[in-house]
Amino acid sequence: MSKKKEQAVVYSQQNIATGIYDMWIQTSLAKDAKPGQFISVYPQDKSTLLPRPISICEIDKENSRLRIVYRVAGKGTAEFSGYQKADKIDVLGTLGNGFPLEKAEGKRVFLIGGGIGIPPMLETAKQLAGKTKETNVILGYRNSELFLKEDFEKYANLFIATEDGSVGTKGNVLTAISEKGLEADIIFACGPMPMLRALKQYAAEKQIPAYISLEERMACGVGACLGCVVKTREVDHHSHVKNARICTDGPVYLADDVEI
Amino acid sequence: MKDTKIEIAGVTFKNPVMTASGTFGSGMEYAEFVDLNCLGAVVTKGVANVPWEGNPTPRVQETYGGMLNAIGLQNPGIDVFIERDIPFLKQFDTKIIVNVCGRSVSDYVEVVEKLSDQPIDMMEINVSCPNVKHGGIAFGQNPDALFEITKEVKKKAKQPIIMKLSPNVTDITEMAKAAEAAGSDALSLINTITGMKIDIYKRAFALANKTGGLSGPAIKPVAVRMVYQVANAVKIPIIGMGGIASAEDALEFMMAGATGVAVGAMNFVNPYTTREVVKGMEDFMEAQKIEKITDIIGCVK
Numbered sequence: 194m195s196k197k198k199e200q201a202v203v204y205s206q207q208n209i210a211t212g213i214y215d216m217w218i219q220t221s222l223a224k225d226a227k228p229g230q231f232i233s234v235y236p237q238d239k240s241t242l243l244p245r246p247i248s249i250c251e252i253d254k255e256n257s258r259l260r261i262v263y264r265v266a267g268k269g270t271a272e273f274s275g276y277q278k279a280d281k282i283d284v285l286g287t288l289g290n291g292f293p294l295e296k297a298e299g300k301r302v303f304l305i306g307g308g309i310g311i312p313p314m315l316e317t318a319k320q321l322a323g324k325t326k327e328t329n330v331i332l333g334y335r336n337s338e339l340f341l342k343e344d345f346e347k348y349a350n351l352f353i354a355t356e357d358g359s360v361g362t363k364g365n366v367l368t369a370i371s372e373k374g375l376e377a378d379i380i381f382a383c384g385p386m387p388m389l390r391a392l393k394q395y396a397a398e399k400q401i402p403a404y405i406s407l408e409e410r411m412a413c414g415v416g417a418c419l420g421c422v423v424k425t426r427e428v429d430h431h432s433h434v435k436n437a438r439i440c441t442d443g444p445v446y447l448a449d450d451v452e453i
Numbered sequence: 454m455k456d457t458k459i460e461i462a463g464v465t466f467k468n469p470v471m472t473a474s475g476t477f478g479s480g481m482e483y484a485e486f487v488d489l490n491c492l493g494a495v496v497t498k499g500v501a502n503v504p505w506e507g508n509p510t511p512r513v514q515e516t517y518g519g520m521l522n523a524i525g526l527q528n529p530g531i532d533v534f535i536e537r538d539i540p541f542l543k544q545f546d547t548k549i550i551v552n553v554c555g556r557s558v559s560d561y562v563e564v565v566e567k568l569s570d571q572p573i574d575m576m577e578i579n580v581s582c583p584n585v586k587h588g589g590i591a592f593g594q595n596p597d598a599l600f601e602i603t604k605e606v607k608k609k610a611k612q613p614i615i616m617k618l619s620p621n622v623t624d625i626t627e628m629a630k631a632a633e634a635a636g637s638d639a640l641s642l643i644n645t646i647t648g649m650k651i652d653i654y655k656r657a658f659a660l661a662n663k664t665g666g667l668s669g670p671a672i673k674p675v676a677v678r679m680v681y682q683v684a685n686a687v688k689i690p691i692i693g694m695g696g697i698a699s700a701e702d703a704l705e706f707m708m709a710g711a712t713g714v715a716v717g718a719m720n721f722v723n724p725y726t727t728r729e730v731v732k733g734m735e736d737f738m739e740a741q742k743i744e745k746i747t748d749i750i751g752c753v754k
Contacts, residue, residue, distance in 0.1 A: 196485050198724055235722070242669055242722045243515045285724070332682075410511040412520060413721040417482040418475070419527050420513035433529035434506045441482070 196415060197222070198285040203276045204258055210338035211439075212265045213309070214274045215250075216225055222286040223259050226252045227383075228294065229406055229445050232259065232286035233414040236269040242284055244442070245269045246411050248383065250312035251319070262312035262341065289444045292317050292381045296413035298324050303377040304349065305366050305392065307333040307384025311341055313406060317381055318348040329375050333366040333388065337408050367391055377401060381445075388452060393448035403448040409439045414443030424452035455738040456745040457731075459493070459712050461690045462572050462613035464637035465711065466493035466548055466637055468730045469746060470703065473694045473717030474577060475524065476550035479538035480545075486724035489545040491731055496641075496715060497538060498740025499554035499579045502563040504530040505510075509661040514650050519669030519696070520718055521648050523662035526554050526582055531564045539571055547575040550615065554582060558605050569611040578606055580749070581619030581644035582666070593619040593644075596631035603635035613638035615692065618683070620672075621647050625679050626686035633687045639672070641692040642683060643676045668718040670696040677709050684710020684751055698726065710751040 201220035203214060209215045216408035221256040226249055233244030265271050278281060294317070302325045311332055321328055328349040332342070337359040345351050353361030354369040362369040364367040366388060369375075377399075382392050383406035396403035409421035421444070429437040437451070438442065477483055480495045489495060507527025508526040514521045526591040528534070534551075542549045551573050555561035561578065568576055580602060581593035592602045602614055616632040618625060620643040629640055645666025676695025686690055693711030694723035696718070697703050703714040719726045734746065743749060 198486070239670070240517045242518065243520060243716075244722070280510075282562070391669060410513050412513045412522065412718075413476075413724075415482045415485075415724065417478040417498075418513065418522070418721060419507065419524050420505070420510075420522065422510060422512070422527070431529075432503045432525065432527060433533050436506060436527060 201284045203280040210340040215262045225258045226287045227291035229291035230287045230289045232284050236278040236284035241269045248313035251316050264309040295307045301327045303380045304330045305382035307388040310384030322348040331366045346434050405448045406444045414440045469713045470717040473715040476717045476720045487728045492547045494548035496550040498529045500534045500551040502560045514659045519671030521665035523660045523665035550575045552577045553581040565609045569726045577615040600631040600635040607636040615639040618642040619644045629683040629687045639690045643695045680711040700730050708753045
């Protein structure tokens with residue numbers, strides 16, 4: 194499996210919630226892609242030089258397509274949101290390690306997503322379907338704009354928490370877990386830092402492993418610039434200090450191994 | 454076949470194209486994209502006498518046509534570097550230039566002594582990193598301090614040395630002259646320009662370090678100007694860098710007086726940039742009927 198930069202073609206794009214876009218791209222990168230990995234997407238506007246790291250939401254190997262679901266956060270993603278079918282888009286991938294699915298086989302699994310951390314959990318749910326003892330997906334949204342909800346329902350039991358209480362449990366994903374009395378042997382999660390910190394603590398109390406996907410400002414995306422590091426508990430093999438590269442050694446880490 | 458060879462301090466490079474320190478690791482990550490054999494040299498990320506942790510995150514931010522970084526010279530230390538990075542680079546037919554950083558003269562000298570017996574071609578001394586609080590830039594903004602450290606390094610180095618100059622000075626030619634007078638074999642310039650970005654929604658600095666080094670196409674005209682000034686102030690060869698994205702950019706630096714050129718931030722934007730610059734330079738020579746690339750060095754007076 195090697196990384197490459199290539200020109201992909203937009204297959205479809207739609208706006209699925211306020212500021213959230215759902216794009217399928219035609220790319221050879223789909224062949225080697227794994228759930229929890231990401232791709233770097235390049236704006237055409239040369240004033241915005243750096244690639245935008247975006248998680249892979251779904252993989253269609255048969256048709257060589259990747260689905261990315263992203264939030265418009267600035268000039269680069271605003272440009273992407275204007276793309277239409279057949280537009281060209283430069284991508285680099287596939288990047289990062291992905292979720293260790295084999296560790297969840299035969300177990301009771303929580304797949305947890307918060308906000309724009311929800312998308313990568315979809316392909317994870319899809320590939321784990323039928324392989325676990327039980328899969329409970331717990332998603333945290335801001336409000337009733339429940340993007341990707343129907344997609345998740347195809348693969349697992351779904352529990353929703355909303356900040357405004359408009360749907361499901363009022364509160365966050367942990368409120369939903371306790372309200373519904375859910376239990377798990379292993380957790381895979383992606384979402385905002387406060388959620389990941391809370392999950393790290395929850396997993397430590399329950400003495401179960403939690404694999405969490407992190408994000409950070411990146412430049413190269415391939416492990417060279419050392420921009421996107423996370424503090425680690427132990428000295429890591431590459432840096433020889435306690436700094437692992439999120440783009441290459443991650444983005445998925447055992448929560449116990451990182452200082453967040 | 455056009456002659457793309459250049460020579461710096463007795464070292465012959467197959468072409469002028471190198472990597473700018475800190476943007477290419479030790480080549481491992483980019484070897485997946487670029488055949489390192491086609492490069493004039495790989496200039497490594499700075500290495501110190503002991504491992505450095507670097508700065509807190511965020512360490513990088515995009516700016517208009519460029520980027521700010523405040524990595525803080527995170528590195529695994531010279532011992533790991535000698536064991537891991539040099540043997541990796543030795544597999545390729547390219548020159549190896551090791552960038553050396555430190556907080557004190559003795560830090561630098563310790564690394565230089567250890568590298569002296571290693572199979573590397575040159576050392577680039579980083580006295581111009583704007584992102585570390587002690588050392589680094591302190592030596593690069595004062596001609597007397599630069600003279601002293603150059604002399605100390607030169608005493609111990611068995612390979613030719615390159616002093617890497619900071620643009621964050623009033624007159625870069627004063628610094629260039631000090632390094633030349635102390636025996637530096639070559640110069641590289643420019644390091645990043647100190648900058649700042651503010652997140653107006655958080656009312657906070659965008660980088661954890663508050664300031665960072667600006668690089669990328671946004672700084673190219675400043676870099677070309679400084680290369681031109683320095684080329685007219687000293688006799689030692691110059692490796693020029695600052696926002697090179699294409700062969701055309703690289704050729705500007707050479708016509709301004711640089712013997713070698715280095716691709717930096719643009720490696721992040723297009724991992725194939727180095728390879729494309731080499732190819733574009735060959736195409737330019739063909740189209741313009743230039744027999745030897747050295748013929749164009751400093752041709753704009």
